[in-house]
Amino acid sequence: MEIKQNILDAVNEWLSPTFDTATQEELNKIMATSPKELEESFYKNLEFGTGGMRGIMGVGNNRINKYTLGKSTQGLSNYLKSVFPNQPIKAVIAFDCRHNSKLLAKVVADVFSANGIQVYLFSDLRPTPELSFALRHLGCQCGIVLTASHNPPEYNGYKVYWEDGGQIVPPEDEAIINAIEKLNYNEIKFDANEDLIQYIDEEIDQAFIKSTIENASFDTPAEAKDNLNIVFTSLHGTSIAVMPQTFEQAGYKNVNIVSEQAIPNGDFPTVKSPNPEEPEALTLALALADKKNADIVIGTDPDCDRLGIAVRNNEGKMTLLNGNQTMILMTAFLLEKWKKAGKINGKQFVGSTIVSTPMIMELASAYDVNFKVGLTGFKWIAKMIKDFPELEFIGGGEESFGYMVGDAVRDKDAVAATLLICEVAAQAKANGSTVYKELLKLYVEHGFYKEYLVSLTKKGMEGLQEINQMMIDLRENPLKEINGQRVIMVEDYQSSVAKNLLDGEESVMDMPKSNVLIYYTEDGSKICARPSGTEPKIKFYISVNTQLDAVENFNEVENILDEKIKNIIAAMQLN
Numbered sequence: 001m002e003i004k005q006n007i008l009d010a011v012n013e014w015l016s017p018t019f020d021t022a023t024q025e026e027l028n029k030i031m032a033t034s035p036k037e038l039e040e041s042f043y044k045n046l047e048f049g050t051g052g053m054r055g056i057m058g059v060g061n062n063r064i065n066k067y068t069l070g071k072s073t074q075g076l077s078n079y080l081k082s083v084f085p086n087q088p089i090k091a092v093i094a095f096d097c098r099h100n101s102k103l104l105a106k107v108v109a110d111v112f113s114a115n116g117i118q119v120y121l122f123s124d125l126r127p128t129p130e131l132s133f134a135l136r137h138l139g140c141q142c143g144i145v146l147t148a149s150h151n152p153p154e155y156n157g158y159k160v161y162w163e164d165g166g167q168i169v170p171p172e173d174e175a176i177i178n179a180i181e182k183l184n185y186n187e188i189k190f191d192a193n194e195d196l197i198q199y200i201d202e203e204i205d206q207a208f209i210k211s212t213i214e215n216a217s218f219d220t221p222a223e224a225k226d227n228l229n230i231v232f233t234s235l236h237g238t239s240i241a242v243m244p245q246t247f248e249q250a251g252y253k254n255v256n257i258v259s260e261q262a263i264p265n266g267d268f269p270t271v272k273s274p275n276p277e278e279p280e281a282l283t284l285a286l287a288l289a290d291k292k293n294a295d296i297v298i299g300t301d302p303d304c305d306r307l308g309i310a311v312r313n314n315e316g317k318m319t320l321l322n323g324n325q326t327m328i329l330m331t332a333f334l335l336e337k338w339k340k341a342g343k344i345n346g347k348q349f350v351g352s353t354i355v356s357t358p359m360i361m362e363l364a365s366a367y368d369v370n371f372k373v374g375l376t377g378f379k380w381i382a383k384m385i386k387d388f389p390e391l392e393f394i395g396g397g398e399e400s401f402g403y404m405v406g407d408a409v410r411d412k413d414a415v416a417a418t419l420l421i422c423e424v425a426a427q428a429k430a431n432g433s434t435v436y437k438e439l440l441k442l443y444v445e446h447g448f449y450k451e452y453l454v455s456l457t458k459k460g461m462e463g464l465q466e467i468n469q470m471m472i473d474l475r476e477n478p479l480k481e482i483n484g485q486r487v488i489m490v491e492d493y494q495s496s497v498a499k500n501l502l503d504g505e506e507s508v509m510d511m512p513k514s515n516v517l518i519y520y521t522e523d524g525s526k527i528c529a530r531p532s533g534t535e536p537k538i539k540f541y542i543s544v545n546t547q548l549d550a551v552e553n554f555n556e557v558e559n560i561l562d563e564k565i566k567n568i569i570a571a572m573q574l575n
Contacts, residue, residue, distance in 0.1 A: 009059055010042040018186045019067065026059045043461055047177075051166065054148050054535075057100060057468050063339055064156040066107045070188040072158060073108045075180030076142065077115035077189075079172075082179075084141055085280045092120040092138055093201075094131035095146035096238050096303040097264035100158050101125070105146045108158075110192035123199040125264055126561055127238045127304030128159070129413035131209045134200070136165045136410075137207055147303040150275035151535065153267050165410035166382030170512055205242055208415075213250050215406040216419040218337050224430035225251045228422060229294040233258035233285040235274040236265040237302030242415060252426075268302070268553030276301050277401050278310025279320050286310060286318050296435065300414040305378075306401040307414040309421055311435040324357035324451045325439060326421065327397035331360055332442055333424045334395045334405070335367040344369060349388065351381040351396030354493070354518065355528045355541040359442075359449035360397075366446060369394065374495070375514045376530060378402050380409035388489045399451060399541065400533065445539050448548040450561040454540040454574045457531075467531050467538045474517050474529055483567045485521035542568055 014027055041060030046053050046068055053072065057064045072504045073111040080089050087128050091112050095101040100194075102125070120138055128145050135143035142160035151157070154485050160168045160176065168176060204572075232247070234240040240262055247255045252437055260270050268274040271281045278300045285297045289310070297310040297318060309326050313319040331350055349370035352360045364371035370391060374380030381396045385407050397403035402412030405420050425435050435504060443449075458466045478490050480501070491498045493516040496509045518528045544564045548557050569575060 004039075004043075007039055007042045009569055011038065012531075013185070014059065014061075016041075018392040023065070023067070024232070024494065025058055025480065028251075030059065040460055041350045045181075052157055052159035054151065054155060057417065064103050064104070064158070066104065066190075067185055067188070069104055069158055070111050070190060071110055071183055071185060072180050073144070074115070074188045075183050076160065076176055077112060077117060078183075079176050079179040079359045080117065080142055083198065088118060088138040089116075089142070090118040090120065090138065090494075091142040091144065091148070092122075092131065092134050092140045092211060093144045094122045094126045094128065094134070096128070096148075097125050097236060097266050098146070098148055098302065099153065099266040100156060101146045101266070102194055104156065104158075105144075106148070107190070108144055109197050110190055112187060113193040113196040114189035114191050116193070117196065119197045120200045121197055123201045124241070125238045126205075126241055127300075127415055129200055129305055129409045129415055130204065132161060132409045132413075133208045134204050134210060135163070136408075137204065138200075145303065149303055149305070150277070150301040152273065158536040161411075164382070164386050166386070167379035168376075168413060169379050169383045190353050205245070209242060209246050209249055211408045212246055212416045212419060214412075214421065215408055216416040217250055218333075218423050218427075219411040220251075220423050220426045221430065222251055225422075226254060228254060228296070228426040228429060229284050230255045230422060231258065231289040231291060231292060231294040231297045232256070232392070232418070233261045233282070233297075234264075234304075235271060235276065235281060235299055235301060236261050236263065236268050237274060237300060237304060238264065239300040239304035239414060239418075240264065243300070243304075243418065246415055246419060247422075250422075252419075252422055256288055258288055260284055260363070274302050277323065282308055282310060282320065289318055294431060296422070298418050298421065300418065301401075304414045305412040307403075307417050308401060311425070313436050319436065321378035321435075321439075322451065323397070323399045324359070324449070326401070326417075327399070327403055328357065328359055328363065328442060329435065329439055330397070330403055330405075330417065330420050331363055331395055332438075335363060335369060338394055339367060346370075347390065348392045348394050349384070350394050351384045351512050353377070353380065353398040354491075355530060355539075356397070356399040357449050357451050357543060358545070359446060362446045363442075372396075375505055375512060376516065378412045378464065379402070379534065385410065399453070408412050437551070438549075440554050443548045443554070444551060447545055448554075448557055448561065449543060449545040450558065450565065451544075452542045452565045452569075454542065454569060456538050456540075456574070457536060458538065459536045467536075470538055471515060471517065471529065471531065479519060479572070482519060482521055482525070482527060483564065483571045485523045485525065487519050489520040490517065491520075525564070525568065527572070540572070540574055544568075 095105040109121045131145045141163045148155035148157040299308045310320045351372045372384045403417040405416040493514040516530045526543040
């Protein structure tokens with residue numbers, strides 16, 4: 001195949017003396033054997049998406065390697081020194097279980113230190129939420145975590161956090177990107193100042209665990225904790241570094257850890273994908289739950305910011321909950337606890353995202369608590385805490401299995417969320433109920449909302465073009481009807497315009513621009529289309545709802561909603 005000139009120019013740069021011998025040898029091997037891989041490795045630069053920079057490890061400017069991360073860190077160093085002039089700058093770095101994470105974390109530390117920045121580097125793998133906590137605990141201006149979350153083993157990534165403990169958002173993100181893009185690879189300072197690199201571990205662990213217990217525990221009696229039978233899996237990831245201690249210190253002793261998945265391993269040998277959103281990832285945990293007659297199963301993803309949960313349904317069978325359901329359960333629990341403590345006075349809020357269940361808004365309204373909604377990605381929920389300092393943050397989450405309790409951690413936090421859902425389960429069991437029954441009660445009280453995600457994978461350069469064309473078609477030829485229901489409103493977050501299709505009236509949305517479209521139909525259904533910022537996918541988020549008059553009618557009404565979702569998928573040809 002013919003290689004484009006811009007790709008050849010990039011390849012020639014990587015064959016220059018700026019790059020080490022090992023890199024050049026690997027590149028020569030790719031040139032000789034795989035023109036397609038060469039094109040995929042160089043046709044564009046890795047970009048910051050909703051979760052930072054994430055990609056396949058390898059040689060090239062479209063790959064994760066010491067040079068792409070070094071360039072990002074050099075640009076970030078330059079920006080930090082311009083924003084915090086004439087003062088000491090501190091950064092903290094964590095990493096997960098992925099191949100090369102520890103090595104790449106040291107590269108990032110080296111570049112920071114070579115630029116005169118004090119670095120706190122975790123001595124071994126740690127959960128992403130602990131990085132967010134450590135950043136504020138240590139008084140740093142910046143934090144980095146090396147992770148690719150639940151992506152396949154060949155991926156790694158680089159997430160940037162700011163001094164508030166949250167991921168970077170406007171205007172910092174664009175300014176940092178501009179600083180990076182101005183650089184040439186030969187400007188990266190790789191020669192470490194080891195005197196500026198300090199290794200951290202147990203002291204931060206204990207402070208993090210103590211903070212977690214303070215934020216996510218709610219006077220559950222010791223007997224109730226002892227009676228809760230828990231199965232937990234770290235899915236070969238970082239939660240194993242702190243979660244067993246957290247359970248123990250919080251008083252949960254009846255914990256069965258899936259031993260086959262307890263050892264960190266970047267190959268994730270026991271699962272097809274280490275993603276707790278996927279039912280298959282919890283297969284071993286569910287088997288252990290049946291063996292031990294457990295009440296609840298909890299699994300965290302490799303960097304421990306998301307969690308998957310399974311509980312026993314009314315027939316006693318383990319049932320997986322989705323991210324919206326766990327978000328609703330935990331938010332309702334928090335709101336009730338705050339209400340009983342007399343802490344709700346109109347100056348509190350809960351947060352979520354535009355693709356998550358509208359039911360959380362109904363919950364907030366029922367408790368007279370403010371509700372804030374942001375773009376997809378947890379950084380927007382963390383930003384709400386900064387944007388509304390006059391309000392207390394109770395909790396919040398998004399559909400993709402992430403939740404945050406309070407503001408000690410400014411990102412989705414599977415450590416605190418794990419402890420919180422155990423509190424929900426233990427107190428429910430002590431009261432003769434179950435997590436599942438508590439969910440059904442919420443549906444009766446606030447409306448039965450059901451969500452479904454269709455995720456279409458489109459890999460490579462051609463896949464990206466296909467995804468772009470799908471979004472263009474949905475914008476330029478908006479659907480007038482979906483499943484026999486008129487579309488009454490279309491929100492386009494790229495143009496910041498919401499259009500009422502019944503009267504043609506348009507309004508401007510006060511939210512950062514994003515490549516997202518949301519359709520609303522006359523029966524209350526909501527369909528959102530959004531390309532993933534971290535994976536080669538386009539996602540369609542479907543939400544339908546109706547009233548549930550009694551718990552006993554749950555199965556019948558659920559079948560109606562399932563049929564409606566099925567028909568929407570067929571009508572939009574998303575099969």
